[in-house]
Amino acid sequence: MAKRIYKDDCLEVFQVRALKDNLVYMLVFQGKAICIDASDGEAIREFLAEKQLKLEVIAVTHCDYDHTQGLKELKDLDAAVLGPSCLDKYVTQEVQDDEELIVEQFEVATIGCSGHSGNDMMYHFLGAKILFTGDIVFGAGCGRARDEEGAADDIFDAFERVKQLDDQTIICGGHDYLVKNLEFALTLLPENPEVQARLNKARDADGAICATLSEEKGTNVFMMPENEDIKRKLGLEINAEPRAVFKALLSEKQQFNKSYKEKAESVEEEN
Numbered sequence: 001m002a003k004r005i006y007k008d009d010c011l012e013v014f015q016v017r018a019l020k021d022n023l024v025y026m027l028v029f030q031g032k033a034i035c036i037d038a039s040d041g042e043a044i045r046e047f048l049a050e051k052q053l054k055l056e057v058i059a060v061t062h063c064d065y066d067h068t069q070g071l072k073e074l075k076d077l078d079a080a081v082l083g084p085s086c087l088d089k090y091v092t093q094e095v096q097d098d099e100e101l102i103v104e105q106f107e108v109a110t111i112g113c114s115g116h117s118g119n120d121m122m123y124h125f126l127g128a129k130i131l132f133t134g135d136i137v138f139g140a141g142c143g144r145a146r147d148e149e150g151a152a153d154d155i156f157d158a159f160e161r162v163k164q165l166d167d168q169t170i171i172c173g174g175h176d177y178l179v180k181n182l183e184f185a186l187t188l189l190p191e192n193p194e195v196q197a198r199l200n201k202a203r204d205a206d207g208a209i210c211a212t213l214s215e216e217k218g219t220n221v222f223m224m225p226e227n228e229d230i231k232r233k234l235g236l237e238i239n240a241e242p243r244a245v246f247k248a249l250l251s252e253k254q255q256f257n258k259s260y261k262e263k264a265e266s267v268e269e270e271n
Contacts, residue, residue: 002026002047005210006170011106011128013172015209018043021176022066023209025132027106027125032056034104036123036132037174039066041073055079057103059095061134061174062117063087084112084119095121111161115154116143122158130170131213137162138173139209140198141181142222145250156246159222167214176209178202184256185221188233194218222249 006013016024018040025036026047033053035044037060048055060068060083071081071090080092082103087094095101097112103123111122116135120143123132135143136158145151162171182199189195198211198219217223221230225242232238234248 002050005172006128006130008128013128013130014047015172016040016043016047017176019066023172023174023176025172026053028053029105032104034059034106035074035079036172037061037067037134038070038074039068039174041070044070044074057082059083059103059108059123059132060087060091061122061132061136062120064117064135067134067174084121086117086119097121111158113154113158115145115151115156115158118146118148120158122162124165124169128170129166129168130172131162131165132172132174133162134174136173137171137216137220137222138175138181139171139178139211140185140195140216140220141173141177142220142250142253144254152247152250153243155250156225156243159246162213163217163223165213167212167217169213170210171213171216172210178209180257180260182219183260184253185219187256188221188230188252189227192219222246225249 002014002016004012005015010029012028014026016026018024022039024039027034031053033055034057038058055077057080063086081090082093082095083091085094095110097110099110101108107126109124109126113120113136120134120136122136145155179202182195182202185195224230225245228238231240231245236248
């Protein structure tokens with residue numbers, strides 16, 4: 001199912017659900033399309049056929065299989081493939097951190113990070129003010145840090161760069177973990193009205209995953225490492241450095257995810 005999340009005079013952006021919880025983004029203009037992450041070739045083909053579009057570009061955020069498995073199926077469409085070097089045989093233009101590109105008619109700036117997969121890329125469409133973050137920034141959450149020294153630091157640094165963008169920038173992550181992320185936020189900020197309101201909205205509606213950076217700053221605990229309430233909940237000193245708080249949040253979220261999964265499995269067994 002495709003949901004339009006943005007529209008201006010020259011561009012429409014649609015969110016397409018794929019696989020279990022992946023989110024593919026289709027940028028539509030002048031009968032053409034740019035795809036962010038080829039998670040599901042069949043779903044992308046269906047969207048192209050429904051809208052009668054020609055696929056011009058696939059921009060890949062990182063090389064995890066659930067973001068690239070559609071590349072083989074879509075190869076016959078002869079679309080250019082942008083992405084990190086790990087794409088090997090598929091990439092037609094290797095993308096580096098902190099580049100300014102022209103993708104079709106759009107100015108795009110890149111923000112690189114090695115903290116999740118080892119070679120992650122975010123794409124900032126400057127005119128529309130939309131940032132496609134892959135598995136680095138999620139709605140109200142953060143991607144998993146790979147199990148290597150410095151990975152959490154890399155993700156922290158990427159978050160700090162994202163926070164410097166215009167507050168009206170739309171943040172679009174690569175998975176829908178929104179409800180779970182907001183439930184985690186409430187364990188740390190139980191009295192926060194912004195978090196509760198966004199959670200209520202997420203539970204009631206299908207698909208309000210993307211949000212402005214301003215909203216993320218108010219509801220995404222990984223954007224708030226200076227928050228004293230969060231520090232207290234984590235058992236940290238009030239003067240704890242933001243980087244240390246961020247790492248503690250990653251560890252706390254990992255434990256939350258484990259408990260969340262066990263609870264879900266228990267419910268399934270009961271049913």
